[in-house]
Amino acid sequence: DTTTCEFVRTLLGHKRGIACLQYRDKIVVSGSSDNTIRIWDIECGACLRILEGHDELVRCIRFDSKRIVSGAYDGKIKVWDLV
Numbered sequence: 001d002t003t004t005c006e007f008v009r010t011l012l013g014h015k016r017g018i019a020c021l022q023y024r025d026k027i028v029v030s031g032s033s034d035n036t037i038r039i040w041d042i043e044c045g046a047c048l049r050i051l052e053g054h055d056e057l058v059r060c061i062r063f064d065s066k067r068i069v070s071g072a073y074d075g076k077i078k079v080w081d082l083v
Contacts, residue, residue, distance in 0.1 A: 011040050013047045020060050029068055031058030037070055037080070051080055 016034040027048075028040040037051040037058055056073035063069070068080040 009045045011045055013038055019057050022061055022063055024063070029061050029063050031061045031070060033057040037061060037068065053078055
């Protein structure tokens with residue numbers, strides 16, 4: 001709430017620290033040192049999907065309505081289809 005700056009919710013699920021995230025509309029995409037990417041519904045706090053495929057910490061992510069692009073310390077850039 002931007003008027004009161006009240007705490008709204010905690011998103012729980014990653015098994016290790018969060019290294020990066022991007023927020024857009026009602027979706028948050030987070031990358032972690034547990035080597036996964038999680039897609040969250042920020043309104044209800046639910047994890048919608050877990051993407052696995054990196055062998056090390058997910059360091060950066062960007063997404064749009066069709067794809068997520070992620071980079072990790074394993075030296076790989078991965079492109080994930082959302083549709």
